[in-house]
Amino acid sequence: MTGNQLETGMRSILIVLSGLFGLTLPVQAGETPWQEHLDMLQTRLVTTSADMTNSDGKPLLAWEAKLAPGWKTYWRSPGEAGLPVRLSQDAAEIDILFPVPERFELFGLETYGYSHTVLLPFRPHSTNEAGITVSASFMVCKDICVPFDATYNLPASALGADFSPHDIRVDAWMKKVPEREGDAGAGLVIDSVRVTGPVGRQHVVVDARADAMLTAPDMLAEVNDMVHFGAPRIKITGDGRSARFVLSAMTGKKPMDLRGKQIRLTFIDGQGNAIERMLDLPAK
Template sequence: MTEYHTQLHRPSTAKRPVTQIAGAVFTALTALAGLSFPIATQAQSALPSGTDALVEVEILDGGVTADGTYIGALRLTLADGWKTYWRAPGDAGIPPRFNWRGSRNVGEMSMTWPSPEVFSTSGYRTIGYHDQLVLPIEVTPAQPGRAVRLKGRMELGICKDVCVPSELSFDHQLDAKAGRNPAIVAALASRPYSAREAGVRAASCRLKPTKYGIEVEARITMPSAGGTEVAVIEPGSPHLYASETSAKRSGQILVAKTEFLPASSGNIASVDRSQLRITVLGSKHAVDITGCTAG
């Protein structure tokens, strides 16, 4: 059990209260996604009846760690050829939302996203998973020693030739006596490397006002993650969303650039560099970098 606990905490994923698990940039991004894809009603004959035939959800048990935290996972199984999206879905994807209303004895919760894939959909770059997604969850009970119940729903987009909004409900009491679950172990092992593991020596960010928001240019000193690297810069604020990130490598330095825009009407007051999250996706591995210095 100790080895399992060590694997779980390798990701640099900060714990947050359960009410803060989902980001709040979804509204603006979903609006963009709605403009980018044909809607399901334009191709109903190509769809199985109901989204239940396209994606199913179940909660996996992984037991309890030596620290008393519960291990579980959401497992999404997709119909052949269909995919769903990462937490930052790209220029035209639909980001997931989570609602944990009805859960019991949940104090803190953290999720570990496995390294996603990069897709080209209708000329747009999207980021996500095909066939199956196992999303590990660690729960700290509000009352140690008592049962933990995970209940709620997940709103997500699933896409093939068309993009279909879907809502999945779940309700499961985690099994404290369950053993190590191979599917959860594999998902944890496929998470991005930390900055230290990937040999990141420096990450700085230069901010510049634009007509509608703030341009962010990140300069990351690190070995190549392999192939043509794709970078994603997340603002770490529910009041902002990011446009697609461009990336270009020059020797040991990867330069990534995006623009932060307000999630609702108004201007951007400030950007906290310490809250920025930079993910680099390469053919060899992915890298998760938290925060950057002034550049």
């Protein structure tokens, strides 16, 4: 048996033993200790192996949360209540690769976020010989809403290791992240977007299509923190691969004209595929 074969065999044994007996893998397993937050949730950072490092040399990490029953945390646009999860490094905000969220109702308000367990993938701004420090702020809600702050430290030895037991889990959550402009597109296309109705009672109408049949499609819309869109009215047309989404805009006490604004749309086909697109709403 070669040295590489022996090393691979030992890794496999460690993974099996850790699952059976709860053994702690060595530091290159790439995870910070769990942090407890008032019995509402636990959080930590996990790393992936060098195989998931991008062409810029940035490793793929994830913020992981295990929420107690009934507790929720939030997407980048939480809806009518809540605050989004935010990560930062050296006071600079990190771009989180947010997976498609769930829809919730909280105190009669519509919100978007995650329950049970969630991994939010991201890439740090930089790494150095001392490792990295990542700060997080997040809110959880159940009968009450509670904000938290946390700090996590990862040693350099945990970054870009040859092996991480978290690769499969992080990759599964990466598959839930909508494809952005320039990605393959997941067979989904947004054909048009327009604004109808008078200011204060405006709707955004989106026509979209897919390569396959649409099953339980959905559309999430974001303009800015002052605008909220509820669940869309959906009409599936043609051969079941096209749909029209009508999203009602709620802009609070001071009506806002959406025409000419930029909108971020997340189109979900109901079969595990989603895309995210930034579009300009027509000015007229």
